[in-house]
Amino acid sequence: EYMKKRKLRGYVIPTICFMLIATILFSSYKMYQILMISRNNTIKETIEPVVKEEEENVTPTINETKSIIRPYNQSTVVAQIPFYNADATDDEQKAALIYYEGIYMQNTGVLYTDNQSFDVLAVLDGTVKNIKEDEIMGNIIEIEHSKNLTTIYQSVDDVKVTVGASVSQGTVIAKSGANKLNTDSTNALHFEVYYKGELINPEEFYLYNYNDIIEKWNN
Numbered sequence: 001e002y003m004k005k006r007k008l009r010g011y012v013i014p015t016i017c018f019m020l021i022a023t024i025l026f027s028s029y030k031m032y033q034i035l036m037i038s039r040n041n042t043i044k045e046t047i048e049p050v051v052k053e054e055e056e057n058v059t060p061t062i063n064e065t066k067s068i069i070r071p072y073n074q075s076t077v078v079a080q081i082p083f084y085n086a087d088a089t090d091d092e093q094k095a096a097l098i099y100y101e102g103i104y105m106q107n108t109g110v111l112y113t114d115n116q117s118f119d120v121l122a123v124l125d126g127t128v129k130n131i132k133e134d135e136i137m138g139n140i141i142e143i144e145h146s147k148n149l150t151t152i153y154q155s156v157d158d159v160k161v162t163v164g165a166s167v168s169q170g171t172v173i174a175k176s177g178a179n180k181l182n183t184d185s186t187n188a189l190h191f192e193v194y195y196k197g198e199l200i201n202p203e204e205f206y207l208y209n210y211n212d213i214i215e216k217w218n219n
Contacts (some may be wrong), residue, residue: 066210069170071153071191074118080182081111083201098181100136109152109192110202112176113185120156120174120189122167124149124210131163137190138179143167154190155179 084096084106097104098111126145133139138155145151157177161167176187193205 066169068206068208068210069121069123070206071121071123071151071189072112072118072176073121073170074114074116076116077112077114077118077189079110079203080113080185080188081107083107083110083199083203085201100181108199109154109190111182112189112191113182114176114187115185117187118176118189119172120153120176122169122171122173123151123206124169126151126167128161128163128165128167128173131159131161136180138177139174141173143173148196150194152192152194154192155182155188 081098082092082096084093086093088096096107098107099105120141122143124143124145126143128141129144129150130142131140134154139157139159141153141156141159141161143151143153153174155177156174158175159173161171161173167173176189178186178188179190181190182188191202193200193202
């Protein structure tokens, strides 16, 4: 009987030890899981506000202001005869007069010239409404940008667009050409801007906000 008890005690004790070790290991694993979950939640709570704040501080690029461009991109082009402004000084008004066959005329746009040929560009998106040839002004392209805004490109050569074509801002629509008002240069562009049927100074027109031109000027 004593030997039986010893055998039983020898079998039970290792079993109990094994169960205790297993319990300790399982408890340690569960504690590790709890700690890791708690740690991850803390990290997430720390990172998310920072990311959200950075996203809120990002400046959207969709509504960036777009500039109105000039009808050329060659730096050597000059405004030989400026727009005639009724409010300008006497000297400025004299500089804006065009002399043709014994008659002085007020310049209705700006006459741009260069010593070499240059590309003529559409200053805004639009639709080509008319292309014609004039005895004095040479080839003329008319582009409508809105119901109230039209630009006229006169004295051009090598016309690259057709009536009805849609053009994007910066599209090369022609090359510089010649007219009978200015016999000093064969590389010229006479550029006019009409707003609600009235001529406006192109040099002031370039300074307007693109969105104002398209949205507000269309009303």
